[in-house]
Amino acid sequence: MVERALLRDIALRFEIALQSNRGNAIEAAGPPPYSVGERTERPGVSCILRDGATRKRPVPPVQSRCHGVSGSSNRSETDSLAVELAGNKGTQRRPRNLICIGGSAGALSTLKLLLPRLPTYAVPVVIALHIPERGDTQLREALSGARQKCCEPFDKQSLSPGTWIAPAGYHLLIEEERTFALSIEPPVNFSRPSIDALFESAAHASGGNAICVILSGSGADGAMGALAIREAGGTVFVHSPQHAEYPSMPSAAIRLAAPDLVADVQTIAAAIDQLVGVQ
């Protein structure tokens, strides 16, 4: 419940204007406005909480919690959230020790937006992207520019803070003793690295302390893994199908894993920051 409250908090900070934009919210919840190949990162920010509520606000001036929301039609809802948040103040938070991110087609551009928004945490960020088996240096370079150096781990290397990306042609797994393991088992969901393989091992190794993020992609890789993380008590974030270039992977994860948050990149970055940034 603590996490739920935090997520609500984040969602609220980002859609203070939801009352005045009620119409937009409904519109945003309608048929997804994407089409293949067209980027639809909109100026507005919308997010869906697990309870199904969709909210949207135009530009993100970060304001404090629920204060300042007045004269709204759903005052009671925000009030109850405020109460819930207040009730959770001072509660012990789970120490997050792993962030894993999975994506496929269309995810690279999203990652380039997401990574710079993540402060340099003392928590490792581990990425599995579907990429052609060979010729991935470009990818590493593209991502290295986006944040701190992005490395491909060696087998049995210890899981230290930083940004790690699965080497092409290998599954990347996390061992319980917090080391990386590589494997050339057959492709899972036609993919090696497979996001499911990474997430499932993370669920086992990190249990409820893992956060996973599913980004754009075709197919359904990552959904089972996200479910495993969720069942282990971890947190699941999904890039909203409305914003993702290829919505099929996010949609599959939403169907299967009941994510904690479905939102655009900015909101997901803020949510990660909330859960990890201050620990």
Add this chain to the structure above:
Amino acid sequence: VNVLLLEQDLTTLFEEVYLRYHYDFRAYARASLRRRVHAAMVRSGARSLADLRAQVLASEDAFSLLVDTLTVRVSDMFRDPEYFAVFRTRILPRLSTYPSIRLWIAGCSSGEEAYSFAVILAEAQLLQRCQIYATDISPAALEQAREGSYPLARSAAFDENYKKSEGLSTLRQHYSVVGQSVVMDPSLRRKILFSDHSLATDHAFGEFQAASCRNVLIYFQRPLQVRALTVLEQSLVHRGYLGLGSRELLPMELQPRFTEFSRTERWYRYG
């Protein structure tokens, strides 16, 4: 299937397998092993780990199926072409000074890597004074390796890798197409001895100028890696070559005994 595999139950399974069949999976790295035990359960229709254990201990066929699932059989001819390019251009000129060349492919799976080395040696006119030992623990994989026959559909990838490995002509020269398969040239097969050997339980069995052990140690926990590498070390002549491939590092405790030969492709020299 999403069955929780408890560490304790895995330990029990592999202790019993070791006692009954002398196959030692006890010190295998867990993350990947769990996935493959899952796969084995699906494949054999076992409803639980206890069920799988009962099947495996009751029947050797069930055990063979388990070994086949646990030993990862994925390989390509000239997988990671740069690795072979280093061998071809930098190591082979030195090996050619030996009167006879002995090469060990440890964990050869279905044989693709062994044939790749044989092709390189043949093109350097060295195959005649060379003997390649290729070992694995999986009887099914060794069987396939001895046949030297691979699905035709894979040959395009083989050819492409070969080119990238700085191959001297075309790989097509070294196999013939039979139906829907490519069959490696018998002259290559004659020079490779495929045999059963476990890096987990067996010892050094010969002296080699070079050994290649890729995508095998990644399935071992650290102490077993050290054990396996010690066997490899004991099998090498002084200044012999050891190839681990680009993603595997020599554990700290073994580093003083080796010098790095190719940093990117992880070829080392002993001594």
